[in-house]
Amino acid sequence: MAEIAIETRDLNLWYGTFQALFDVNIRVKQGMITSLIGPSGCGKSTLLRTVNRVNERLGYVRTTGTVDVMGEDVFAAGVELARLRKEVGMVFQRPNPLPLSIRDNVLFSHRIHRGNEKVSRADEDVLVEDALQQVLLWDDVKDRLSQRATSLSLEEQQKLCIARLLPVKPSVLLMDEPTSALDPKATEALEALIWGLRGSYTILIVTHNMAQARRASEECAFMLLGKMMEIGPTDALFLSPKLSETADYIEGRYG
Amino acid sequence: MPADVQADALSNTIADDLNTRGRDWYVDRAVSVGVFVGGVSAIVFIIGIFIFVTREGLGFALGTLDVKEFFTSMNWRPTSERNPTYGILALMAGTASVTGLAMLVAVPFSLGAAIYIAEFASGRMRESLKVLVELLAAIPSVVWGFIGMSIMNPLIIDMFDVPVGLSVLNAGVILGLMAAPIMTTIAEDALKAVPDSYREAAEAMGATRWQVVFKVVLPAAKNGLMAAVLLGVGRGFGETMAVLMASGHAINIPTSPFDSVRALTATIAAELGDTARGSDHYGVLFTLGIFLFVVTFVINLTADIVVKGVGKKQ
Ligand SMILES: Nc1ncnc2c1ncn2[C@@H]1O[C@H](COP(=O)(O)OP(=O)(O)OP(=O)(O)O)[C@@H](O)[C@H]1O
Ligand SMILES: [Mg+2]
Numbered sequence: 001m002a003e004i005a006i007e008t009r010d011l012n013l014w015y016g017t018f019q020a021l022f023d024v025n026i027r028v029k030q031g032m033i034t035s036l037i038g039p040s041g042c043g044k045s046t047l048l049r050t051v052n053r054v055n056e057r058l059g060y061v062r063t064t065g066t067v068d069v070m071g072e073d074v075f076a077a078g079v080e081l082a083r084l085r086k087e088v089g090m091v092f093q094r095p096n097p098l099p100l101s102i103r104d105n106v107l108f109s110h111r112i113h114r115g116n117e118k119v120s121r122a123d124e125d126v127l128v129e130d131a132l133q134q135v136l137l138w139d140d141v142k143d144r145l146s147q148r149a150t151s152l153s154l155e156e157q158q159k160l161c162i163a164r165l166l167p168v169k170p171s172v173l174l175m176d177e178p179t180s181a182l183d184p185k186a187t188e189a190l191e192a193l194i195w196g197l198r199g200s201y202t203i204l205i206v207t208h209n210m211a212q213a214r215r216a217s218e219e220c221a222f223m224l225l226g227k228m229m230e231i232g233p234t235d236a237l238f239l240s241p242k243l244s245e246t247a248d249y250i251e252g253r254y255g
Numbered sequence: 256m257p258a259d260v261q262a263d264a265l266s267n268t269i270a271d272d273l274n275t276r277g278r279d280w281y282v283d284r285a286v287s288v289g290v291f292v293g294g295v296s297a298i299v300f301i302i303g304i305f306i307f308v309t310r311e312g313l314g315f316a317l318g319t320l321d322v323k324e325f326f327t328s329m330n331w332r333p334t335s336e337r338n339p340t341y342g343i344l345a346l347m348a349g350t351a352s353v354t355g356l357a358m359l360v361a362v363p364f365s366l367g368a369a370i371y372i373a374e375f376a377s378g379r380m381r382e383s384l385k386v387l388v389e390l391l392a393a394i395p396s397v398v399w400g401f402i403g404m405s406i407m408n409p410l411i412i413d414m415f416d417v418p419v420g421l422s423v424l425n426a427g428v429i430l431g432l433m434a435a436p437i438m439t440t441i442a443e444d445a446l447k448a449v450p451d452s453y454r455e456a457a458e459a460m461g462a463t464r465w466q467v468v469f470k471v472v473l474p475a476a477k478n479g480l481m482a483a484v485l486l487g488v489g490r491g492f493g494e495t496m497a498v499l500m501a502s503g504h505a506i507n508i509p510t511s512p513f514d515s516v517r518a519l520t521a522t523i524a525a526e527l528g529d530t531a532r533g534s535d536h537y538g539v540l541f542t543l544g545i546f547l548f549v550v551t552f553v554i555n556l557t558a559d560i561v562v563k564g565v566g567k568k569q
Contacts (some may be wrong), residue, residue, distance in 0.1 A: 024471075052459060054455065054458060054459045057455065057458060059377070081461065082461040082462075082463065083461070084461070084462035085458075085459055085460060086460075086461045089459075089460070090459040092452070092456065094452065094456070096450075096452040096453065096455070096456040097456075098453055098456060098471055098475075099453065099455065099471075099474070099475045100474070108457070108460060108470070109460040109461065112460065112461055112462050112466055112470075113461060165460070166279075166458070168461075214305075
């Protein structure tokens with residue numbers, strides 16, 4: 001039985017007075033790719049953004065219940081957000097590289113988290129190459145690392161947004177529709193890359209694309225109206241869903 | 256061919272409809288004409304002022320004026336009977352020292368305020384601060400001059416035990432406080448223009464609010480911030496009344512912040528009333544005017560280019 005990387009227990013979440021999550025219980029297995037599907041507005045992004053607590057930027061979010069990442073309660077009083085977010089990287093719907101050079105983007109997180117520790121330029125070069133290799137971007141950009149990251153194509157930007165998480169060795173990667181801004185070819189490339197990361201990282205990925213969930217995930221969770229409906233191995237969920245709502249959704253009856 | 260006839264009739268009624276000009280049409284025309292006249296007249300006024308200043312000053316500047324003396328002599332003796340000299344070096348030094356000190360005061364203040372308002376304050380706090388900053392920007396310069404004379408002056412004399420408190424220090428601080436609100440507003444706009452997705456990305460990587468500000472927001476907004484500083488410089492350069500009142504108005508190349516100085520603008524304001532139109536003194540003051548005009552124009556243009564241009568090549 002695989003270890004659990006993310007576990008929520010009776011997670012409820014309110015935006016002001018609006019409740020977006022209802023008693024969500026989910027266990028995400030370590031080293032696997034778990035996709036999160038469900039109709040628009042059902043709370044997929046909300047759930048994802050609760051795991052690294054980036055939701056709290058808003059200021060009017062309230063939660064009850066617990067979220068554990070690698071066995072640690074993320075809401076516990078002693079938890080440092082910086083450390084949590086080092087452990088749990090996030091990729092957004094629109095590629096959002098920082099307006100710095102490619103190299104500085106890759107090293108951004110590492111520089112934040114290493115404190116006063118001195119790291120030589122050569123060591124940094126190794127980190128950069130390693131991260132960019134993992135996202136299959138190294139060969140394309142190795143000669144222009146000092147170029148602005150915002151000048152890259154969307155596909156390259158999104159790969160870079162994954163690469164910049166890797167130097168700090170996160171255990172979990174959250175991805176919120178990471179391919180929705182990309183064309184089909186770029187989507188395919190991203191999927192291949194994400195698939196290649198499984199095993200090394202636990203990946204929880206939101207997608208609107210049934211085919212993508214099917215192709216590119218090992219576990220699949222279906223949400224509806226803020227509730228976790230069904231979760232299981234992707235093949236089983238798609239071939240023989242337990243609930244009629246799940247079946248309706250994967251057959252496209254919800255839109 | 257009844258169908259044709261019908262179509263004709265139809266197109267006629269449509270044409271009629273299109274030809275009727277309703278009230279809205281006239282209102283629309285009136286407004287656009289009004290806006291056009293307003294816009295054009297602003298340009299006409301500026302060109303008019305420029306022509307006037309140039310006409311009064313340029314003849315003198317190109318003819319009688321010793322340009323080398325003008326820029327390199329410390330002696331500003333326009334009223335001397337025997338040998339009037341028109342050297343603005345000391346006046347430039349006065350303006351530069353006061354403006355420089357003003358920026359030393361204004362940049363940290365306005366940048367700090369802008370960062371607080373744009374990145375940290377929220378809700379009512381932010382709104383009230385913005386209103387406050389706008390109020391500060393609206394204080395007339397003569398009031399600032401008055402504060403310089405009646406509050407800062409004795410304060411400086413007391414604190415530093417110096418004989419006069421009307422000095423570079425006084426005028427610089429006053430001018431800095433004066434320029435800070437407008438610089439704050441522009442700097443805040445520059446910070447606000449940084450997309451939130453950058454902040455979110457950095458925070459999601461574990462950056463603290465301060466790391467986000469220093470490593471992401473400030474670098475991303477640096478052109479706008481530069482422009483804010485440049486516009487502050489332009490403001491300080493052109494300011495007259497407060498500087499006239501707080502600087503001591505003594506022709507002097509300052510060697511310490513406690514020296515009195517005289518600014519270019521203040522010189523024009525103080526002397527123009529006493530000159531005979533067409534005299535050399537009158538002409539040289541207008542030459543000063545042209546000089547100020549050109550420098551301010553260059554500063555503003557640079558600010559504009561910095562905002563629009565520099566980011567592109569990266
Ligand atoms: N910042 C917010 N403030 C208030 N309500 C919000 C906020 N963000 C999301 N919601 C609401 O919470 C519910 C869940 O939103 P969420 O973005 O998590 O859905 P989603 O499943 O990711 O949808 P999509 O597929 O469209 O991205 C929606 O009803 C949405 O309107
Ligand atoms: Mg979403």
